[in-house]
Amino acid sequence: MSWDEQQLQQRLDTMAEQIGQWMTGREPLLVGIESGGAWVAEALNQRLPSALPMGTLNPSFYRDDFDTRGLKPATRPSKLPFDVDGRHILLVDDVLMTGRTIRASMNELFDFGRPASITLAILFDIGHRQLPIRADICGETLALPPHQRVELRGPAPLVAEIREIRPEE
Known part of the structure; x- marks a missing residue:
């Protein structure tokens, strides 16, 4: 299964509507998790x-599997060009699976300050939770078997497909 640019645009439009409603009375900061988020x-x-206002987080150093996984060759530093103290953060990622990337991202975010709140927006939620983390805003929820994941390619055009995980991944 795959999603073309138009199908992803529809999901993003729906998510943007939900975010617009959530923003009422807030002045949030937008933080995307590298790279798909x-x-x-x-x-x-x-x-x-x-x-x-938008920034990016790269939680690679905060992952609990850093010692076994290592860094990707093109690891970029986090860029938060604003103060997060007391601010409402909209944290965005492409796929929510185990919850470990979100946990690592929140750990890093707290190194930058203490936000008033963190709201999680996810394009695809595929389950397989290992931690009690859920999306507040979600483009699509899928029930995939453990040997499949959604892979997003971009930045433009954005396309997504389900791919099989090889045992060594």
């Missing part, structure tokens, strides 16, 4: 009535 955050930001 940053692409989704940018696409969402373009759909909002007024663009939000």
